[in-house]
Amino acid sequence: MNCLIVDYMHDSLQQSLLDIGVQPDYQPTIKRERILEIISEYEGLIIRSKTRVDEEIVSKASKLVFIGRAGAGIDNLDEEAIEKRNITIFNAPEGNRNALGEHTLGLLLSVMNNIARSDKEVRDHIWDREGNRGYEIEGKTVALLGYGHMGGSFAKKVKGMDTRVIAYDKYKEGYSDGIVEEVSMEEVYNEADVFSIHVPLTAETKALVDYDYLSKFKKQIYLLNTSRGEVVPLDGVCKHLEEGKIIGAGLDVLENEKLKTLNEKQKKSFEYLTNSNKTVLTPHIAGWSFESYERINEVLVDKINGFLSERK
Structure with a gap:
């Protein structure tokens, strides 16, 4: 079985695929035009975020039986086009959930304790203790939107800081445990001191x-967002920061992460966020640790191996 790999992956991936009987073709710099030319030769395809797998690609992928997404989100996959051809999709949220949970906690600590702001001030020879007095996480109610692998990882970590953790997930029920309380969205609105977003990007x-x-x-x-930027329109965040509803925001993702292509509305929001002392911004690196880079491959290969074993 031949598998085309169209993005940079940890070095371990190729040997791991060989070990389960899959022949990797590692072409991390390949262009979309070339993928369209050769995809009919492969039974497997592994991607990250660079390539959108849509009707145009799968219509030419006559042998394709699986697509592996090296990461959690699958918003760059046209699920309808893929599934109608009986192509199986694998992703690997188990591989980077720990890294994302830790990063989300880091964002929260930073915004509540003015860590990024005070670091910049000290570098500018400003020593302002009172102006950077922070708040403690202990005793706060942390509310999660979405309780999958990512929300669960953050919940486990922030619960260890003596918080109350509540979660609303439209598509799950019965998940209350010693870490999180399952609640309605109305209770999230009423009780939250911290609101952390952990949902995939969908039309909904x-x-x-x-x-x-x-x-x-x-x-x-x-407000914390380590999911997808398109879930949270930034003009609303800016307005609530200005009005005081949002005390601080830790954002790892933006509506448009290609900063050279921002439209005028996006530029205005981006300028506000980058000039605000109430924000901490990171470049979509939650879940992007050295450990998760390798672990994602392990999860993907394990799922592919299970899939191939069932087909025998």
């Missing part, structure tokens, strides 16, 4: 957490 979640959505929170909140 795109632009979900907008200005009106955030206006429903009863308290001032800290």
Whole structure:
């Protein structure tokens, strides 16, 4: 079985595929035009974020039986086009959930304790203790939107800081345990001190957490987004930061992460966020640790191996 790999992966992937009887063709710099020319030769395809796998590609992929997404989100896959051809999709949220949970906690610590802001001030020879007095996480209610691998990882870590952790997940029930309480969205609005987003990007979640959505929170909140930027329109975040509903925001993702292509509305929001002392911004690196880079491969290969074993 031949597998085309169209993005940079940890060095371990190729040997791991060989070990389960899959022949890797590692072409991390390949262009879309070339993929279209050769995809009919492969039974497997492994991607990250660079390539959108849509009708155009799968219509030419006559032998393809699986697609592996080296990461958690599959928003760059046209699931309808893929599934109607009986092509199986694998992703690997188990591989980077720990890294994402740790990063989300780091964002929260930073915004609540003014770590990024005070670091910059000290570098500028400003020694302002009172102006950078922070808040403690202990005793706060941390609310999660979505309780999958990523939300669960963050919940476990932040619960260890003596918080109350609540979660709303539209598609799950019965998940209350010693870490998290399953609640309604209304309770999230009423109780949250911290609101952390852990949902995939879908037609339903795109632009979900907008200005009106955030206006429903009863308290001032800290906002965290380590899911997908398109879930949270940034103009609403900026307005709530200005009005005081959002005390601080830790954002690992943006609506448009190709910063050279921002439109005028996006430029305005981006300028506000980068100039605010209430924000911590990171370049989509939650889940992007050295350990997760290798672990994602292990998860993918294990799933592919199970799939191939069932086909025998």
